[in-house]
Amino acid sequence: MAVQEENPKQKLENLANGIVKDIEGGKNPTFTTYARKRSNIVYDQKGGYLKLGKTKEERDFINVAQSKRFMQTIAVASKCHKFVKENLHTTIRGLYYQLKFSLGEDVDENIFSEQAESNPLIEDLEVSLDLTRENLNLNANRKGVLAGNMKVMDRFGDEMVEIDCSKQGRSGWAIPSDVDNDIQFVDVKAKYVIVVEKDALWQRLNEDRFWKKENVILITPQGQAARGTRRLIRKLADKGLPIYVFTDSDAWGWYIYWTIKTGSINLAHIGGEVATPEAHFIGVTMSDLDKYEFLNKLTMNATEVDLKRAQEMLNYEWIRKNKAWVVELERMIKSKKKLEQDALQGPRLTFVGEYIKEKVANKDYLP
Amino acid sequence: MAVQEENPKQKLENLANGIVKDIEGGKNPTFTTYARKRSNIVYDQKGGYLKLGKTKEERDFINVAQSKRFMQTIAVASKCHKFVKENLHTTIRGLYYQLKFSLGEDVDENIFSEQAESNPLIEDLEVSLDLTRENLNLNANRKGVLAGNMKVMDRFGDEMVEIDCSKQGRSGWAIPSDVDNDIQFVDVKAKYVIVVEKDALWQRLNEDRFWKKENVILITPQGQAARGTRRLIRKLADKGLPIYVFTDSDAWGWYIYWTIKTGSINLAHIGGEVATPEAHFIGVTMSDLDKYEFLNKLTMNATEVDLKRAQEMLNYEWIRKNKAWVVELERMIKSKKKLEQDALQGPRLTFVGEYIKEKVANKDYLP
Numbered sequence: 001m002a003v004q005e006e007n008p009k010q011k012l013e014n015l016a017n018g019i020v021k022d023i024e025g026g027k028n029p030t031f032t033t034y035a036r037k038r039s040n041i042v043y044d045q046k047g048g049y050l051k052l053g054k055t056k057e058e059r060d061f062i063n064v065a066q067s068k069r070f071m072q073t074i075a076v077a078s079k080c081h082k083f084v085k086e087n088l089h090t091t092i093r094g095l096y097y098q099l100k101f102s103l104g105e106d107v108d109e110n111i112f113s114e115q116a117e118s119n120p121l122i123e124d125l126e127v128s129l130d131l132t133r134e135n136l137n138l139n140a141n142r143k144g145v146l147a148g149n150m151k152v153m154d155r156f157g158d159e160m161v162e163i164d165c166s167k168q169g170r171s172g173w174a175i176p177s178d179v180d181n182d183i184q185f186v187d188v189k190a191k192y193v194i195v196v197e198k199d200a201l202w203q204r205l206n207e208d209r210f211w212k213k214e215n216v217i218l219i220t221p222q223g224q225a226a227r228g229t230r231r232l233i234r235k236l237a238d239k240g241l242p243i244y245v246f247t248d249s250d251a252w253g254w255y256i257y258w259t260i261k262t263g264s265i266n267l268a269h270i271g272g273e274v275a276t277p278e279a280h281f282i283g284v285t286m287s288d289l290d291k292y293e294f295l296n297k298l299t300m301n302a303t304e305v306d307l308k309r310a311q312e313m314l315n316y317e318w319i320r321k322n323k324a325w326v327v328e329l330e331r332m333i334k335s336k337k338k339l340e341q342d343a344l345q346g347p348r349l350t351f352v353g354e355y356i357k358e359k360v361a362n363k364d365y366l367p
Numbered sequence: 368m369a370v371q372e373e374n375p376k377q378k379l380e381n382l383a384n385g386i387v388k389d390i391e392g393g394k395n396p397t398f399t400t401y402a403r404k405r406s407n408i409v410y411d412q413k414g415g416y417l418k419l420g421k422t423k424e425e426r427d428f429i430n431v432a433q434s435k436r437f438m439q440t441i442a443v444a445s446k447c448h449k450f451v452k453e454n455l456h457t458t459i460r461g462l463y464y465q466l467k468f469s470l471g472e473d474v475d476e477n478i479f480s481e482q483a484e485s486n487p488l489i490e491d492l493e494v495s496l497d498l499t500r501e502n503l504n505l506n507a508n509r510k511g512v513l514a515g516n517m518k519v520m521d522r523f524g525d526e527m528v529e530i531d532c533s534k535q536g537r538s539g540w541a542i543p544s545d546v547d548n549d550i551q552f553v554d555v556k557a558k559y560v561i562v563v564e565k566d567a568l569w570q571r572l573n574e575d576r577f578w579k580k581e582n583v584i585l586i587t588p589q590g591q592a593a594r595g596t597r598r599l600i601r602k603l604a605d606k607g608l609p610i611y612v613f614t615d616s617d618a619w620g621w622y623i624y625w626t627i628k629t630g631s632i633n634l635a636h637i638g639g640e641v642a643t644p645e646a647h648f649i650g651v652t653m654s655d656l657d658k659y660e661f662l663n664k665l666t667m668n669a670t671e672v673d674l675k676r677a678q679e680m681l682n683y684e685w686i687r688k689n690k691a692w693v694v695e696l697e698r699m700i701k702s703k704k705k706l707e708q709d710a711l712q713g714p715r716l717t718f719v720g721e722y723i724k725e726k727v728a729n730k731d732y733l734p
Contacts, residue, residue, distance in 0.1 A: 086716070090567075094709055097707075101661060139567065141567075154536030156534075167523075169521030170521055170523065199508070203509075204461070207455060349461065
């Protein structure tokens, strides 16, 4: 993702040139990608993340069932090539409107009737050309905030601007959609990274100057992590920083953790680049109820979703072989209780930071 | 909100001292607030925003039906007093957990069983003491991003940090929950403020350096505006900057606009402080279909929600008397079509900025 032997523009041109060559040579042009259906998504045992399997899909131009999709794919590639050449970015929605507006100088055909048609073709291109959306100048939703001793050199037009993530006051640095191109992370000085599910708790820790006192990088994905945030966590892990994830002890919190750690089905095609299998789960855990007596007063009732999800997780082989997680999940199922990270503020607002320090010092986390 | 004759700590102490005095004097302590029910929310014709009416609500301590709520209110006031004294912030959820944990040194009673009990009491206190949540050190959700020629002096622990909103690269400055306390806006140099519904379009305009070339303040609330963002827009209007709102032409876009402009029912108790009646609606509008031919290709079907909302809006007196809005709404109802701001990217990605410039130059906006 970060390092490209060929640049995206070149790859798109190679694709187009290949097709032209086929046509000129009297051959039927084809386009090959990997299947992104569920049956072709595999868990990489060694790597510890979800990735695409080896089932290929081929599309022929001279094939009644496939030629429209073939044409659409080329139209998407052509628009992306234009964006890359112009050095301008948009979203997959912006791309769709460009496709609706006009397919090119000579084509007045309206071959897209809804965005659901163009979206999968972008993924086809990503997989086929070993590129990402970001390489095609298509921004994803962004979400997530960071504070810590780290500087970012980011592009703004023709200039590079330096952003000091230790000087962002209450706000923190908003993590962009693309953390690979035209951006550099320099002066990253920290003992570890702590990823806090909720922005409210991030603000609490930021106010306590937790990241400054402890010299850590403090991130909140603000719920489920967007791809930019997941990619940034991966990059920080690549710099050798331990990654600790801190969420609620409930279905949603676990989902956030496992998505950061093993990736997700819809991003399996870039699995290795957004997953951080080295991540640890620091809490809150059901077993915190034994360690912190007061939390017993502050539990909530687990919902049906929580209980169902806990049961499902017990069926995953990579969780089943992991005793500490089995104990956690069974405890929720048996007690029908769950626990929020916000509850740590019960005794005093500053307890949240004390909790993290203690957990890290005692290596008291789940794999 | 911004200027307090008495500080929040003093106000909370006055409340408590009054109650103690009543008890010592053999009187039944009471607590007075304004009713926040729908029937007490009025549209201020002159000011142009939603506010609370004059119906008062009184709570007695010696009254079986009211004494629990009275006690709970005092518990909330006591916790907020502690937060203000400690100079630490939390959320209404954090407050709830503190109330659950313990009510104080001598009280072991658990008088809160869910957060729905403490939330309205916070508003009671706000209204009764003429304070805001932010004055009580309770953060709200934050959302919204800004770029432009403006500097922010923001508190981080004991230091004030300077944030230059023209040097935030792709990210922009994340607008905090509280833009009144411990924060200052200096060097605000801009011709006007443009508020863009979608972050995707904000990123588009930011990449084009629209705010720099045009010398404007570029804000996205990222959908419905959070209270911090609404308050900031109000404050920028107070500095004399014109405010232009740019959303989709659909039910949700209009709702975002009218909330910024007239406030909302749930914030009627601070209506004048978060509403910006001076705001104008710049687009996209249904009448853009006459001005920009290509948009006719890029409309979407209006949903049932859109049509129902358009019909409702036609019933509001402040809209009915406004011909341009009536034309807009009737056009959607008749054509059953709507339009997204993203569609402006159809002809070329940079068209979004051209559109705004043209609209502002021609004063082509709705009131």
